[in-house]
Amino acid sequence: MPDREALESPPKPMAAHTPEPTDAQAGVNKEEWVTTNVDVKGDVVADGAAAHPLDRPLDRPGADIVVDSSMRIVQISASYLALNSLLPIDGCHYHYQFAGLDVFDAIKMHGLVPEPDSWRHAIHNALTKQDAYATADIDSTGQKYWCLRVVPVFQDSKLAYIALYAQVNVARHQTEPSGGELDVNDTYRILVETVKDYAIFMLDTRGNVKTWNATATLMKGYKPEEIIGHHFSTFYGDEDIKAQKPKKELEICLREGKVEDESWRYRKNGSRFWANVVITSVYRKGMHIGFSKVTRDLTERKAAESRLISAYEESEKLKSAFLANMSHEIRTPMHGMLTALTLLMDSPLTQEQRELGGIINESGSVLLQVINDILDYSRLASGVFSISLDVISIPDIITSVVRSIRPTLKPGITLESSLSPNTPGSAKGDPLRYRQIIENLVANSAKFTDAGSIQIDVSVACDDEASYTILTEVTDTGIGIPDHGVKSLFTPFNQFDNSATKRYKGTGLGLTICKSLVELMGGEIGFRPNSDTHGCIFWFTTKIQKINKPKQVDELEKQMEGVNISPPDDPGSLLKQIAPGKRLLLAEDNYVNRRIMLKVLKKFGFEQVDTALEGASAAKLVIENPQMFDLILMDISMPVLDGIGATREIRNAGLTIPIIAMTANALKGDAEVYLAKGMDGYIQKPVRLPLLRETLLTWLKP
Amino acid sequence: MPSDPHEEERSEAGSLGLPDLGDGIDALTFEQILEMDEDEEEREFSKSIVFGFFEQAEQTFTKMDNALKQQQQQTNQIIFVFNRELRDLEELSSLGHFLKGSSATLGLTKVKDSCEKIQHYGQMKDEAGINAESDEDLCLSRIRETLVTVKEEYAEAEKVLRRFFAG
Numbered sequence: 094m095p096d097r098e099a100l101e102s103p104p105k106p107m108a109a110h111t112p113e114p115t116d117a118q119a120g121v122n123k124e125e126w127v128t129t130n131v132d133v134k135g136d137v138v139a140d141g142a143a144a145h146p147l148d149r150p151l152d153r154p155g156a157d158i159v160v161d162s163s164m165r166i167v168q169i170s171a172s173y174l175a176l177n178s179l180l181p182i183d184g185c186h187y188h189y190q191f192a193g194l195d196v197f198d199a200i201k202m203h204g205l206v207p208e209p210d211s212w213r214h215a216i217h218n219a220l221t222k223q224d225a226y227a228t229a230d231i232d233s234t235g236q237k238y239w240c241l242r243v244v245p246v247f248q249d250s251k252l253a254y255i256a257l258y259a260q261v262n263v264a265r266h267q268t269e270p271s272g273g274e275l276d277v278n279d280t281y282r283i284l285v286e287t288v289k290d291y292a293i294f295m296l297d298t299r300g301n302v303k304t305w306n307a308t309a310t311l312m313k314g315y316k317p318e319e320i321i322g323h324h325f326s327t328f329y330g331d332e333d334i335k336a337q338k339p340k341k342e343l344e345i346c347l348r349e350g351k352v353e354d355e356s357w358r359y360r361k362n363g364s365r366f367w368a369n370v371v372i373t374s375v376y377r378k379g380m381h382i383g384f385s386k387v388t389r390d391l392t393e394r395k396a397a398e399s400r401l402i403s404a405y406e407e408s409e410k411l412k413s414a415f416l417a418n419m420s421h422e423i424r425t426p427m428h429g430m431l432t433a434l435t436l437l438m439d440s441p442l443t444q445e446q447r448e449l450g451g452i453i454n455e456s457g458s459v460l461l462q463v464i465n466d467i468l469d470y471s472r473l474a475s476g477v478f479s480i481s482l483d484v485i486s487i488p489d490i491i492t493s494v495v496r497s498i499r500p501t502l503k504p505g506i507t508l509e510s511s512l513s514p515n516t517p518g519s520a521k522g523d524p525l526r527y528r529q530i531i532e533n534l535v536a537n538s539a540k541f542t543d544a545g546s547i548q549i550d551v552s553v554a555c556d557d558e559a560s561y562t563i564l565t566e567v568t569d570t571g572i573g574i575p576d577h578g579v580k581s582l583f584t585p586f587n588q589f590d591n592s593a594t595k596r597y598k599g600t601g602l603g604l605t606i607c608k609s610l611v612e613l614m615g616g617e618i619g620f621r622p623n624s625d626t627h628g629c630i631f632w633f634t635t636k637i638q639k640i641n642k643p644k645q646v647d648e649l650e651k652q653m654e655g656v657n658i659s660p661p662d663d664p665g666s667l668l669k670q671i672a673p674g675k676r677l678l679l680a681e682d683n684y685v686n687r688r689i690m691l692k693v694l695k696k697f698g699f700e701q702v703d704t705a706l707e708g709a710s711a712a713k714l715v716i717e718n719p720q721m722f723d724l725i726l727m728d729i730s731m732p733v734l735d736g737i738g739a740t741r742e743i744r745n746a747g748l749t750i751p752i753i754a755m756t757a758n759a760l761k762g763d764a765e766v767y768l769a770k771g772m773d774g775y776i777q778k779p780v781r782l783p784l785l786r787e788t789l790l791t792w793l794k795p
Numbered sequence: 796m797p798s799d800p801h802e803e804e805r806s807e808a809g810s811l812g813l814p815d816l817g818d819g820i821d822a823l824t825f826e827q828i829l830e831m832d833e834d835e836e837e838r839e840f841s842k843s844i845v846f847g848f849f850e851q852a853e854q855t856f857t858k859m860d861n862a863l864k865q866q867q868q869q870t871n872q873i874i875f876v877f878n879r880e881l882r883d884l885e886e887l888s889s890l891g892h893f894l895k896g897s898s899a900t901l902g903l904t905k906v907k908d909s910c911e912k913i914q915h916y917g918q919m920k921d922e923a924g925i926n927a928e929s930d931e932d933l934c935l936s937r938i939r940e941t942l943v944t945v946k947e948e949y950a951e952a953e954k955v956l957r958r959f960f961a962g
Contacts, residue, residue, distance in 0.1 A: 440923075683896045683900075684847060685851055685900060696830075728896075730893075
């Protein structure tokens with residue numbers, strides 16, 4: 094075989110190309126080698142030379158070898174010899190060595206390229222065709238490509254010579270290395286080694302690490318020698334391992350060819366990073382030989398994500414806070430406007446002025462409701478809304494709501510309530526929020542019902558040791574909800590009638606607020622059509638806690654029930670029962686009024702009444718001792734900070750303690766104003782004792 | 796003021812047989828105070844309240860007089876008249892409101908009504924507190940007139956009450 098490096102290296106002396114094994118020393122003694130050969134070939138040449146005129150080496154572009162019709166070499170070119178590293182040295186024409194030899198013998202003997210079979214094939218084809226024939230590239234050694242051309246020369250239709258040309262195709266060899274498998278592997282190996290940010294490594298079929306790239310070392314902290322041969326579960330956290338995640342991933346990978354996962358991975362030093370991992374099954378000739386694993390460190394991306402999320406949450410919060418503040422700020426002048434309007438309406442007006450005033454009043458009230466809704470909604474959305482755990486009497490609330498809504502109903506509509514007998518008279522929950530929900534639903538029904546009835550039903554859905562789940566349903570015979578509207582009922586700012594000419598006013602926040610409140614109270618809210626008519630049934634559940642009474646008291650009560658046939662419904666005695674356990678704060682600047690109120694409260698049975706002489710100290714006292722008081726009686730006009738300001742401060746501090754306004758301002762609409770300012774009740778001065786007693790009972794029960 | 800329940804209660808209250816307190820004092824309200832006494836002969840509580848009120852009323856009137864006097868002095872000087880008037884009107888209004896509260900509590904209806912008027916005038920409104928009044932001088936002079944009236948009403952009520960507690 095010729096030396097593979099023959100092409101790239103400068104021509105070497107014959108050493109490596111000993112024509113015959115016995116001439117091993119020929120390279121050392123060139124002269125001898127030449128002489129011997131000359132002698133040997135001499136006779137041959139003499140025969141051949143006589144046969145034709147070509148007695149010197151052919152030079153390109155002539156034929157490399159010329160043979161006669163019996164396939165004996167007539168001539169051989171120097172360049173072909175050079176190509177085979179058999180160079181004529183010092184001008185000696187070694188081609189004589191070949192003259193007269195059978196071409197195939199010569200090729201075989203001297204190891205000429207390409208191999209004899211290629212030649213034989215080419216010559217055969219040319220002779221069969223009786224025309225020139227060229228082969229396609231012949232891959233003789235895996236590195237060299239040969240192109241053979243065979244030209245038969247005919248004299249008088251008789252084959253005289255055959256000219257053989259051999260050309261090595263170097264260009265192709267250089268431009269198309271991809272044919273070599275090793276190069277592909279090298280390329281990939283280099284790519285894998287140099288790629289940044291990706292740990293790429295191979296696992297064997299059992300999941301042991303087989304290869305390890307530079308990034309893997311950087312990312313995971315293991316050097317190749319430390320990790321190769323170890324199972325890849327080394328990178329997983331304890332929990333993942335306990336859950337057999339590595340094993341499961343390989344199983345999925347085998348089943349589906351590929352598995353992708355995003356989770357925590359652990360470095361050699363125990364620190365962790367958020368990784369995206371892709372495992373792919375690797376097959377060779379249909380046989381599973383292992384897995385490839387590509388790991389990306391997404392810690393930075395995850396951090397950026399969480400920064401984005403928190404920025405978003407922050408902006409949502411700010412938005413809600415902004416809404417809440419704005420609504421609050423708008424409310425104050427709105428109240429001023431409406432109050433002034435009430436005064437205006439009391440003055441002598443013409444019929445037309447009165448009508449216009451009425452329009453302003455109605456629009457203002459609607460606007461106020463809208464603002465209140467937005468305020469509630471934004472408070473709920475920003476999470477500052479809290480649910481308090483007070484004593485809640487659902488029967489009382491229902492009665493009160495029915496009483497307050499009935500006068501606002503369109504004529505001919507009835508509003509009734511029914512409570513199942515096992516509805517608890519008192520429990521622990523948030524009476525204000527419950528009231529807000531039921532009021533909202535009933536008001537909603539009232540808004541969309543033009544004729545028929547609204548019915549409130551309360552029942553105990555279930556109860557356990559500690560709590561009742563109360564189901565409250567509001568059924569109306571109104572316009573109902575079209576099917577397409579049901580889905581979006583509880584989404585904010587949504588009214589199913591969103592047409593430009595919508596008949597019903599409102600922000601579309603009412604139900605959203607109800608939903609949030611119900612959820613805050615651990616319940617559910619829903620809608621179903623009223624099957625009797627085309628109206629609505631809105632229902633919600635609330636969990637309220639049982640009041641744990643000592644058994645003795647229960648038994649005592651049972652005995653009492655037997656004895657006392659008529660329940661003590663005298664408000665005076667009722668209040669006397671609960672008053673001693675309650676602590677009140679009286680905020681009143683007028684000495685005379687303060688003394689009288691203290692006296693009255695004492696008469697009612699209150700033993701602990703604190704006083705504040707103006708609003709700021711009242712607010713301070715309550716905020717600093719949020720659990721101390723059960724109720725505040727708040728004068729409106731006080732120095733330093735008036736009752737409204739003090740109430741605002743207390744409410745802003747998140748306290749829901751009942752605040753009852755007291756004032757001698759006997760203006761119509763004042764009560765509404767104070768209630769809107771965060772107060773819970775309103776008593777006019779001079780205080781009528783029965784009214785005060787009733788109000789205290791409402792807010793202190795039991 | 797809610798009048799209906801008020802009237803009903805008044806007729807009930809009449810049965811207590813209180814001496815006639817005149818039309819300046821609302822019997823029902825005053826009775827409420829009297830009911831707080833532990834001892835109907837001594838009337839320690841109501842007495843101390845009422846006498847405390849006398850003190851408060853007289854102090855308030857003095858403050859009102861002072862505010863008006865300052866006004867008078869101020870009108871002779873040109874500087875800051877406008878601001879001064881407003882500030883004094885505010886002060887007078889709040890004094891009116893203050894005395895209104897306690898007189899209402901004791902049932903001194905006439906005094907209470909007049910105090911309310913002063914409160915409204917001080918707010919630059921008409922006597923009912925409904926229509927705005929832009930003339931400060933007019934408001935001031937109305938307060939001055941009303942103050943005279945309310946002092947008379949108070950004196951009448953004081954006389955009745957002192958007699959009541961003396962008797």
